[in-house]
Amino acid sequence: MTQPQAPGLTDVPETMLWTLHSRAQEAMRADGVISDDKAVEIYQGLDYDFERNFGRSNPMAALRAQLFDRVVSAFLEEYPGASVVNLGEGLETQRYRLAEVPCEWFTVDLPEAIAIRERFMQPDARHEHIPLSATDRAWMKRIPRDRPVCIAAQGLFMYFQEQDVRDLLGDIAMQFPRCHLVFDVIPHWVSRASVLAGGLPLTRHYRTPIMPWGVYRFLLKSQLKSWVGRSGDVSLLDYPPFPRGPARLASKAAPLMPGARQWMPFVVKVTLR
Template sequence: MKNTLTLDMQSVQGTMLLPLWGRAEYSKKNPEILDDQKAIEIVENLDFDFSEIGRNFGEFGGLCYIIRARKIEDKIRDFIKIHPKATIVNIGSGLDTSFSRIDNEKIHWYNLDMPDAIEFRQSLIPDSERNSCIAKSFFDQSWFDDIVYNKEDGILFVSGGVLYYFKDEELQEIFAAMAKRFPGAEVYFDAETKRAIAFSNRMVKKTGNKGAMMYFYVNDGKKIKNWSPNIQEVECIRYFKDVKSKKSWLFQSRMQMFMLDKMRMMKFVHVKFKSE
């Protein structure tokens, strides 16, 4: 029997299904980039018609989702090589399945998301001893107290496709608080320029979701560096850096990747907080 979808599709939480679709559909075709068997299983067993999402986002959108997941996972892998007992906090985790591919049997992983999103997630992806959920808003700083970690073992915050939906002043406040509470921590997330955000909003509207508009953009890392004196370093990395395009991909997809990287319209942002 298939799982019935109860998520409000006219909301930010409704966007959980977009990367799920992308990872399931395009990891089948590109397992060398991402092999997300759990996403494939969830989509196959979810009572929801994904065809409209597929028509609206197409190949390029699907490739962006698997590349984003792979790049974030690679960053986590690099981090736990240095910090094998690290704590990873996935902000706005949605239906992310990275833990299953990254776990070294030593890390501790937290999935932070809104209560309705976590309820839906747990109906499909149960918690485990070292992979648990926190059902709170990112801006409810009480979640800080839910994170149990050893500073010496390192802590990395990651977020994929989430921070876009918030405003600068909201993010500045929470980042400043995090930098103070978690000295020496690192944050890794994806972002777009102001011009790219406008295009992304048009794409989301095509899906019929008018309740998930995007606001936050990063033209360069200077504004984030100025959010707090406890932010030590901000680096921006091109989104498609080191991604080898395949001849089987549409010419349009390959050209979009090339042009967006050349213009630095899509990127990953790596933030480091100062140590005490």
């Protein structure tokens, strides 16, 4: 058996291990909300003290992945044979969870992230790896223009400055005439706390990178319409409720309270035609 290897990641790329921790631990539960054998394989193949750095796992990233799967699956049902581009994909294993859906997948991430990804997931005829930052517009030249494309970003844009998010979304809208965008957003208060504290301390041993971009929910639709410069539909999607324990009741009740959604993370789906 191959010995687990240290990932050797720091800063934003290291956050892929945080989300892997959530998905793999949830997938290993008998009552887990996600089935993700590949995530478990990767989790067990890394020499890394997940609990020391990130603490006891919670299902937040697994719930987010479940929601992204739902959105991407609906897109591919509507447009069979379309393209899916995952920005900052890291060790996300969506291609395995949606393996039965015919499409072409593109992973765009920093070279060091692609290097660790390729220890466990190799590119092939349907899955292309592009070792570039999402902010390097050169990746756009690698994506076919003759079919619709879904461009997804999980756990990425909060690490960008607002101007970088604005410019990137505007350029995507300009370059891809038939495009669906899906990305997650943290509320402004989380971003502000992160910036003031120099990152959020998850444990005594790990502090997240700062998260410069967060926005209150009620502002986002108008902002996006001005940023993309095209007509389109914008949907704001709530995370699924926590699957168990006291958090389940709280996560079901919170969205029903006036103003509570402004304090919660959410997922954005933008349809440009």
